[in-house]
Amino acid sequence: MTKTVDYSSIDARTPIVVGVGQAGERIDDADYRALSPIDLAVAAAEAAIADTGADPRSVIAAIDTVACTRQFENSTPMAPAPLGKSTKFPLSVSNRLGAAPRRAVLEVAGGQSPQHLLNEFVDTIHAAAAEVVLLAGAEAISTIRHLTGSDAAPDFGDDPADPDDRYEDRGFGLAGLTTMEQAAHGLVSAPAQYALLENARRAARGESREKYTAAMGALFAPFTEVAATNPLSAAPERHSAEELVTVTERNRMIADPYPRFLVARDQVNQGAAVVLMSVGAARRLGIDERKWVFLHGRADLRERNLLERADFGTAPAAVAAVRHALAVAGLDIDRINFFDFYSCFPIAVSNITEPLGLSPDDPRGLTVTGGLPFFGGAGNNYSMHAIAEAVPRVRAEPGSYALVSANGGVLSKTSVGIYSTTPAELRRDDSAALQREIDALDSPSHVAHPDGWATIETYTVVHGRGGLRTGIVIGRLEDGDGRFLAQVAPEDDALLELLETAEQPIGQRVHVTALGYGNRLTGTAETARELFAKGAPALRENYEFVKVRRDGHLLEVTINRPEARNSLHPPAHEELDSVFDAFFADRDLWVAIITGEGAQAFCAGNDLVYGAGGKQVYIPLNGFAGLTSRKNMTKPVIAAVNGFAMGGGFEIALACHLVVADETAKFALSEVKVGLVAGAGGAIRLPRSVPPKVATELILTGRRIGAQEARELGVVNRVAPPGAAMTAARALADEILTGSPTSVRLSLALMEQTQGIADTVEAVTAPNDVIDELMTSADAIEGMVAFAMKRTPQWKNR
Incomplete structure (x- = not known):
């Protein structure tokens, strides 16, 4: 006999889920329509509104807030959108739906975002700052890939007007999740990053490759059973544990230890939506109480950034988030009837389930969708599908509980929700206090440019198309125990082979070398010397991008790229670095002058065209032009500035001991004009060279100053007539050369x-x-x- 529930005493401000909906299609479906992300989100929203059982027009009219997850094409700054995209996705969804919300929110990137949004907006509703909220998101990655470049390629672009300024774009939210250092070492893909954690977990457990691989298959095999019965699954196929981990042509290795079947599947066309509202709004709209689902427990926690973690084999913040949500709900794990653990990779599940005592064959199951590798990893929106699957289950079994754990980043951000039809007032969580405890944990020191003997802390080998293999290692230096990130030198086949075949590469002794383009790992110091030896510093007869003239004790160095306004790219940087290595090593060279070829520019900074072409951009360890990060510059270097010294060009001048400029010279730290910062020393040296407020103005505006103003500020020592900067610099050098070089040094x-x-x-x-x-x-x-x-x-x- 069903127990009668009294809803009359529930506070009208209590937030509830009243509708959920999903939409999807596969490109091989008979009724495939090539829906855009907006189309899919709207279809899911319409389904969620219909799920409320109320008049759809009344529900749409009552929506005061629309909050959406980001799509792949707007989740990173450089993400491509070959078929176009919405510039304001929540407004595109609202307009297509016929809603007129007072507030439209585009959430940060990350798989935690659906549950995080729900956790946030239940508070907003409870505080009476909103009454009816639509959460939605969608991906059409499979369609976009399928139709890009074809004659049938549609236009998915949309640019909705927003005259009332109701739109809130929260940004990418990638701080701490992706860094220039990681990109320089090939650590950019999710499989590579998670593989580092997975291999560390295996080492901590002391398990063989065979045993651990079998366990990953056993964990995910039940997920395929669920996916096979889900009509929205991107890959509705049953697989045995052995099939999931056996490497075949179809199940190729992605990043050791992950073959393709264990990796989140992003080639999907899926959308999901949730309708939240207050109990008061639900009563007013006439929504049946049997549709009401309450949030009993919740938590939002963030793990420390990847290289700051004490232990790569675990992510305790995720476990703490689930435990805290259970505590807020007043439940233990045995009271939960349905689970959905974010399953982009095996460790995302096992990291939580093992400490909670849940086994892969738990009769309740660990997913309600089928999981990201099989149901589909719908970008940032996957857990909206998990919520949309959990809600009907708890409605079908009144008094039951469903737990959804959503994950973002590299086990970086965890948001948890516990759902039930059992009425409950909204309960506050104490995630902030737990977060402070996590943030206060000790962290190993990080060495950006390591050199010397080290041990492997964790590793992976990334497999690209055509047999390309890239070894990525996080290690610890023997001297000081500092942690570093490195890539295996591609020429060191023996070390790559060790990573792929040794029973336990972690703990192996290796050698790391810091280079301008990144840190490189070799099995021995001898191999490092063979591969990276620079030889004794010496001037060469010929350079491609630099002119060098030796005149007694004076060295004249000319940047020779006038066609690019003497801007610098990595090959030019390397030549300049080697020239100045030779200058500082040669006892017979006492003074150096650096200038630019032609009258137009001394140096226009970074060669942005080179970088925009997709080529690797880096500077030597000694900095821009081999000067801006160089220590022990114990011989005078004079900048002879002719024309523009922009961005990195100004930073070169600031790094020199003395500056001579002709009257046409223009100086600027112009990085803010192109979305960059003066990171090669300009933002540090300029405030130490001129009054701080003047420096701040120049840095924040990118304003150009002429030679005379630069001299008045103390940046320039001498001003020469047009075209005479080099003549004046030689005269200054001659004055220095009359003194003792030992005294000068x-x-x-x-x-x-x-x-x-x-x-x-x-x-x-x-x-x-x-x-x-x-x-x-x-x-x-x-x-x-x-x-x-x-x-x-x-x-x-x-």
Whole structure:
């Protein structure tokens, strides 16, 4: 006998789920319509509205908020949209649906976003800041891939007007999830990142490759059973545990230990939506109480960034989020009837289920959809489908509970919800306090440019098309235990073979070398020397992008790319770096001048055209032009600025000891004009060179200053007539060359050693070895003797 529930005492502000809907199609369906993401989201929203059982027109008219997940084509700054995209997706959905919300929200990227939005907007409804909220999202990745370049390619673009400024784009939300360092080492795909965690988990458990691989198959085999019966599944096929992990042509290796069947399937056309509203609105709209589903427990937690984690084999924040949601609901795990654990990769499930005591063959099952590799990984919107599957199940069994755990990033963000038809007032969670505890945990030191012997902490080998293999390793230096990221040197076949075949590569001793384009790992130091030896610093006879002229003790270096306004790309950087290595190593070279070929530009900064062409962009470890990050610049370098010194060009000048400019010269840190920052030293050096407020203005506006203003500010030492910067720079160099090169070098060293000491007297009296070295030098004796004899000194630079 069904127990009668009294709904009359429930607070009218209590938020409830009253409608869920899904939509989808496969390109081989007989009725395939090539629906856009907007089409799919609208279809799902219409289904969710119909699911309420109320008059659809009344529900649509009552919607005051629409919040949507991001699509793949707007989840990263450089994501392609070959068929076009909506510029304001929530408004596109609203307009197509016929809704007129007061607020439209596009959430940050991440698989946690559907559950996170629901957790957020139940609070918004409870606070009476909204009454009826539509959550929606969709992906048409399969259709976009299928139709791109074809004659039948549709236009999925939409640019809805927003005169009332009701649209809120929360940005990509990728901070801490993707970095330039990771990109430089090929660690950009989700399979590669999760594989690092999976291999660390296997090592921590002490399991063989065979045993661990079999366990991954056993975990996901029941998921395929659920997917096979779900009409919206992208891959409705049953697979045995063995089939899932056996590498075949169809089930190729993606990133060790993942073959394709264990990887989230993003080639889907799927949409899902949820209608939330207050109990008061549900009563007003006449929604049957049997449709009401309450949120009993919830949590939102974030794991630390990837390289900051103490242990790669676990993500405790995800487990803590599930446990906290259960505690908020006042339930233990045995009271949950239905589960959906985000299943982009096996570790996303096992990381949570194992600590909770749930086995892969739990009779309740671990998914209600079929999971991301089989039902489909509908981008950021997968867990909206999980909610849409969970709600009908708890309605069908009044008093039952469903738990949805959504994951974003690399086990980075977890949002959890517990659903039931059992009436309950909204309960507050204490995720913020738990987050503070997670954030306070110790973190290993991170070394961006490691060199020396190390051990492997975790690893993967990424398999590309055509047999290309890329080994990616996170390791620990033997000296200091600092953590680093590196790529296996592609020439080191033995190390790649070890990663793929050794029973346990983790803990193996390896050697890492820091290079401008990234850190490279080899099995031995000998291999590193063979592959990366630079040889003794020396000037070459010929350069492609640089001109070099030696005139006695003076070295003149000319950036020789006038067709590109002397902007720099990696090959030019490498040449300049090697030239300055040679300059600082050569005892007979005492002063250097750097300038640009032609009258148009000294250097226009980075070669943005080169980078836009998809080629790898990097600078040497010594910085822009081999100068801006170089330590121990103990010989004077003069910038002879002719024409434009923009962005990185200005940063080169700021890194030089002295600057001579002709009257036509223009200086600017123009990075803000192209969406960049002056990260090669400009944003640091300029405020130390000119009044801070002036520097701030120049950095934030990108304003150009001329030679005279630059001189007044103290950035430029001398201004020369048009076209005479090099002549003036040579004259300045000649003045320096009349002095002792030893004195010049040690004077620079003394200034460098004491510049960080704020108190003048402390700086003057601080211990240093400069005076001792000077007084025992041959040049000091020669200088005093020459003075006494009233002759010109003969400097030896020793």
